[in-house]
Amino acid sequence: MAAPVSPDTPFPSAVPSWAQPANDAGAAPADTSVEGEIYLPLRNAKGAQALAAAVSDPANSHYRDWLSPAQWINAYSPTQADYTAVVNHLTGLGMTITGTPDSRQYVVFRGTAAQVNAAFNTDLHSYHYKGATLVGPSKAPSLPRAIADKVAGVSVDQGSLLTRPDSIRQGDGLPASPQARFAAPKAPNAPKSPNSPQANSAACSSYFGENTTTIPAAYGQTTAPTFICGYTPAQLQSAYGKNTVVKAMPGSSGNHGHAPDGRGQTVAIIDAYASPSMLSDVNAYSASYGLPAMNSSSYREIVPSPAQFQDQQACGYPSGWQGEQSLDVDSVHGTAPGANILYVGGFNCGGGIDVAMSRILDHKLANIVSNSYGNVGEALPADAITGQLNLELQAAGEGIGLYYSSGDNGDQAAALGYASPDFPASSPWVTAVGGTSLAVNKDGSYKFETGWGGVLDKIVNGAYTSGLPGNLYGGGAGGGVSALFAQPDYQKGTVPAALANGMRVSPDISSLADPYTGYVIGISPITDNTTMATGAYTTETYGGTSLACPLSAGQMAVAQQLSGTTLGFANPAIYATAASHPTAFTDVVPQAQQPVLAYTSARSGSQYLLTMDTDTSLSTAQGYDDVTGVGSMSYRFALAVSLWGRR
Known part of the structure; x- marks a missing residue:
């Protein structure tokens, strides 16, 4: 029976x-x-996918025929x-x-x-x-x-x-690995140790090569430039070509006679919890670095009250996410000073993140969403991945671009035992942002970029403590070949077939992420996770693809401003632009001379040699690569989009 x-x-x-x-x-x-x-x-998953593909493809007759949130919800x-x-x-x-x-x-x-x-x-x-x-x-x-x-x-x-932020404060993780740093939550009521550029001013450089120091012989060199104190918004705007756009498009119709600063656009940012001092911090930051002040109209928040915060220990506490929020806001404001910013905080780093995303999608509160967090590889239950993909289809169908940091631990083999890109960045329905190390000249001009991936070798008594390049992994951009998702059409012909093997490869684009050529942010650190009390305002130097993602989101806001249109899910347009206007992105390739930096820890005083462009099994190459995608973002992309964006 x-x-x-x-x-x-x-x-x-x-x-x-x-x-x-x-x-x-x-x-x-x-x-x-x-x-x-x-x-x-x-209700119609295949229809939702077909819609998302059609409205996002510049070659499709239904390009930009977005649905409103109500229309999408009623249909799907x-x-x-x-x-x-x-x-x-x-x-x-x-x-x-x-x-x-x-x-x-x-x-x-x-x-x-x-x-x-x-x-x-x-x-x-x-x-x-x-x-x-x-x-x-x-x-x-x-x-x-x-x-x-x-x-x-x-x-x-x-x-x-x-889920953790993909951000690294300069000097964090030494000697512990990035994996150990992210796995261990912050203790409650413990303030962050400030790591301001001022504290490193005796050794660090304000531009690449300002200061050099003697090193034990390495790669044919006996001197090395010192690490960067923290690039400013003006330096990044200049290095990434904002002046090129200003000269090329004075008073154009897409620009409406204004500087290319993202005005008229809203960039949404999602993280867990909320900084109690964000508006005052961003205004102190703006005053220091020549950016316009923000107010309750240009900077808005949708956040839970501290009493509603959940799973704080498991998620790393509000203090563990505050630096990420500050980094995201300062980065978007630094690259798109005229754009509005909407911060939506989750009540935790799990379901709260989903709820935060839905608040944006269900009312189309922005059409650019920066997400600087991710999982360890693609090791999530299939049910949870499907739930995330459905949100991404909604975003694409409504003309909302989702940008995700690609991760800070290279190919994740050290954590997982096998190589894997990080999800959600590995999804074919989001724009994955990888990372670079950036060299800026004294006059603010672009010097060079390499893929972000660094290995440190400690120097003791004039000698390296291990063979070059060293044994301390200082972080590197995530990326690689997905085990879950087939290669999307927009990558075919651009991503080398031998690399993709028929699967989705990430990232798509990249920007500055190396904390040793990092970005300065302003923050009043949370000193008590129970009362949410904060300390005095200070500056810190940050990196990680959590930096690259909002930098790119800000430049996308400028692209939309100049073109007078919405890009929505931008990957088809990104790859089409890379093919038709190759100079819109900067192809990041290995340097002829191995790039290195000399780093002195402000906490311990220990000295290190940082070997750059060494990112686990991932590597930069001419054309598309799995560290930087089609290349690093620049304001030239905004110029290229403006040429066809009003079609």
Whole structure:
């Protein structure tokens, strides 16, 4: 006799790859608070994908025929009846609902481990994974068939709480690896140690080569330029060619007679939590570096109150995200001083990030969204990835460009044991931003760029402590070949077939990311994560692809200003422009002479030689490469787009 059919439908793809017996630390305590998400399917997923492709392709007759949020939701979102049934099912089981977007694509909820076990017929266990202890299902969660028929996927693990900013303060991570730095959350109530350019002023340079120092012989050199104190907005505007645009387009119609500064555009920024001092900090920063002041109209926030912050320890605390918010805001304001900025903060680094994204998409509060965070590779449950992709299809269909940092740990082999790009940057529906090291001349002109990837060798008693290039990985741009996504059409003919092997390769573009040729930001550091008290305003030097992403988003705002149009999901336009106007981007290639920097730690006083353009298995090359994409962003892209943007 056949076994009876179970009344429940399991979701095996909800079990994360790290929930393995070898990592199992036993059953999760019954009172553990667990966040979960249920993802509902789009009504016409193939239609949503076809729409996203058509409206984003400059060669398509439906290019820029965006839908409004209401039109997209009415055409593709789950029905209200199905959504209500799922929400009612969860509340009936005692779950607390914490996120219900207007698009009805998912429900964010919380419950104890005991409640989740009972509701989903699963067993939550604790797992040791890459220095963290995460809660996840030891067997596939399931739902009653009547509810499961309305559901595309389930997430009841804490893997999403590994989301971290892709930013590095200059000098952080020595001697610890970037992986260890991101895995370990900040202790509560502990202020950041300031790392201001002023503290390094005796050794650092304000422009490339201002100061040099003697080094033990390396790569045929016995002297090396010192690391950068922190480039200013004016230096980056100059190096990336803003003056070229000013000279080429005085008083043009797309420019409306104004300087190319992004005016008339709104760039949204998403991070977890919120800095209590952001507006005052950005205005102190603006006063110091010649940028226009911001006010409650040009800088707006949609953020939870501190009492609503969740999962602070798992996510790295508000103090751990404050530097990211400051970096993002200062970077967008530095490259597009006339643009409006909307900051939307998540109540945590998991479902709260999704809710923040939906607030933008469901009301089209901006058409450029900068996201400087990511996961460790693509090691997420398939259900969670599908939920993210559906949000990306909504963004593309509405004409909203999503920009994601490509990561700070190269190919992630050190963390995962195999090479992988980071998701969401590896998605074919977002613009992945890689990283470079930038050299700026004394007069602000562009000197050269290399791919961001650095290895440090400590110098003791006039000698290196290990063989060159050293054994301390100082970070590098993420990228590589996706294991999940086929090669999108826009990459064909540009990305070398031998590299892609039929799959999506990231990044797409790049910008400054090296913290040792980094960018100066202003911040009043949070000194107490409970009271959200802050210390005195100071400046710090930052890098990471968290820097590259908002720098690029700001330049995209300028491109939209000059062209008088919206780019939306920009990858098809980026690759088409790279083919038709090759000088719109700067092709980042290996330098004839191995570039190096001399670095002296302001904290320890230790001296290092930094070997540049050394990014794990990823490498720069002529044309497209998996460190910098089609090349580094410049204001010349805005000029190129303006030539065809008003078609």
